[in-house]
Amino acid sequence: AQRVTQPEKLLSVFKGAPVELKCNYSYSGSPELFWYVQYSRQRLQLLLRHISRESIKGFTADLNKGETSFHLKKPFAQEEDSAMYYCALSYQGAQKLVFGQGTRLTINP
């Protein structure tokens, strides 16, 4: 079955430190993977998707098919990065999107 696992419910780092939010997936086909973010009092929104290979707000994520991972990274955390982050996998011809449990990231000043 398709599954997305985010092993850390909570992650706390200091401003300026590197950040890595882990995401592992289980899917037998070719995955379409996303990171969504929910800032305080805002809607859930797309941060980035693996096929675009973009860097958004300093974040990058590389798909590693061998390790079935799609970890989100940023070299220098900023306070405004504090939010809830969800990794998601699209399957069944993009008709379904399964989310991980989410990681609440807190950036300490």
Add this chain to the structure above:
Amino acid sequence: NAGVTQTPKFQVLKTGQSMTLQCAQDMNHEYMSWYRQDPGMGLRLIHYSVGAGITDQGEVPNGYNVSRSTTEDFPLRLLSAAPSQTSVYFCASRGQGAGELFFGEGSRLTVL
């Protein structure tokens, strides 16, 4: 441009009552979906629709009904509410393909 609009934002029900969560989008998106968000469980897909007149079940469809009579609207019905349905519900839509999902602000439902 309103995007995805959900109503109501908050609702308290008693066990056994019925209600409908409304969702409307003004982006002419074919795909619409409903998720519930529970602590420690992320978002789980309840039902989805790939176009007017077409709906299908997600991961957790039991206790919920949907219909899609127009492209714009995708209401979620609880026929007989149960405390296990206490959650935050999100409606989301997107255009063709595996593109970005646009979410509503969420509806917080409490069933006593």
